[in-house]
Amino acid sequence: MSEALVDEIEAINSIYGDNTLVQLQDAAHQENTYILTLPSPSDNLNDDAPSSSSSLRIQFSPAYPDKPPSILGTHSLGGHAKRGAAARELELFRAAVGDVFEPGQVCLFDAVERVKELLLSEADADAGVEADYNEEGVEIAPQKQEQEEEPPWVLSDPVVELKSTFIARCAKVSSPAQAARYVQHLLSTDKRVRSATHNMTAWRIRGEGGASFQDCDDDGETAAGGRLLHLMQLMDLWDTMVVVTRWYGGQKLGPRRFALINQAARDAFVKAGLVAETGTGAGATRKKAHGK
Structure with missing residues (x-):
């Protein structure tokens, strides 16, 4: 296991909670296969919210991070999941890894954050318009909910x-x-x-x-x-x-x-494009600043 991957596992588990990214202990699967439990966007908002109901199987090449990880599929589906939620998260995560991966740079943190942003956007779109009805039960013009200013982090x-x-x-x-x-x-x-x-x-x-x-x-x-x-x-x-x-x-x-x-x-x-790039290193957890 590369030093970059060791550091990435520590970072992911420090940020999102213990056992977010763990090695799969199953002789039937090839080595270097890990289970990533995607944090639910609702985890940001509610201390009592359940974690994501699905998890993904990810396999790392010995050459990682020079080569991207392989997203093998979903690993489990909990009882709180909506139909198709795991497949949707799998689709989003594969697309996110494709978008953020750069040879020589670990990519899981950026991919997880990208998926969280997309899931939050979808949730906001679903909740942003509320139907209203008159006394006869006929729907009237919907009104958008006001939202707090979202910092452009x-x-x-x-x-x-x-x-x-x-x-x-x-x-x-x-x-x-x-x-x-x-x-x-x-x-x-x-x-x-x-x-x-x-x-x-x-x-x-x-x-x-x-x-x-x-x-x-x-x-x-x-x-x-x-x-x-x-x-x-x-x-x-x-x-x-x-x-x-x-x-x-x-x-x-x-x-x-x-x-x-x-x-x-x-x-x-x-x-953020505020200063020029001065150098890169071997991995995201130990590298110098770089732009995308």
């Missing part, structure tokens, strides 16, 4: 070291109030982020009339927010915010953690 690849996992999100913002709303939206709608060890933030905003605003929040990781803000200053980034989430892996990283926090943040900035 661009995510970094996971960075893993000693089982700690870091992911950065950046977004364009035009006011400190908007930046604060984006942070609140993230914490209120994603329980994995909300339950993470730290969510460090920084933002820099140019206001009208020559005014400017910049601020940061360590969220318990002393000096981390200030270092993120300094990184943004060095990159001359404006009208942008970043949130770096850390899931602690049980082993202290010392000062090395600040380099990993900045690495994740920079990767998000590069993916």
Whole structure:
């Protein structure tokens, strides 16, 4: 098993929960076959929501991540699944892997996030219009439900070291109030982020009339927010915010953690097209920033 795959398994299980990605213990199947339980989009919104009812069998070539994983099919279907849900998730995940895979870069995190976005979009489309009826029971003009402003996050690849996992999100913002709303939206709608060890933030905003605003929040990781803000200053980034989430892996990283926090943040900035690419590495969990 490659080091990149080991790190990816740790990252996936740190972010989405233990046993999200596990090796299939079945002699009838070829080795390097894993079971991925896709997190349900509703998991972001409700601590009591059930996890995805279907899981997928994935086989990794010894050459992974130079070669893409093979999506063999569904593995199981739980009692809460709607008819065709597992087949739909399988179809979406295969398409997502095809879209995000780049030789030399692990791809499961990006593929999972892509599927979650598509499933949420489909759920919003189903729930966004409510039928109304008059006293005679005749349907009248439907009304769209108002929705909260959805932050346009661009995510970094996971960075893993000693089982700690870091992911950065950046977004364009035009006011400190908007930046604060984006942070609140993230914490209120994603329980994995909300339950993470730290969510460090920084933002820099140019206001009208020559005014400017910049601020940061360590969220318990002393000096981390200030270092993120300094990184943004060095990159001359404006009208942008970043949130770096850390899931602690049980082993202290010392000062090395600040380099990993900045690495994740920079990767998000590069993916968002805010700074130029400076290099790539062997895998998403240890590579330098790159664009798509």
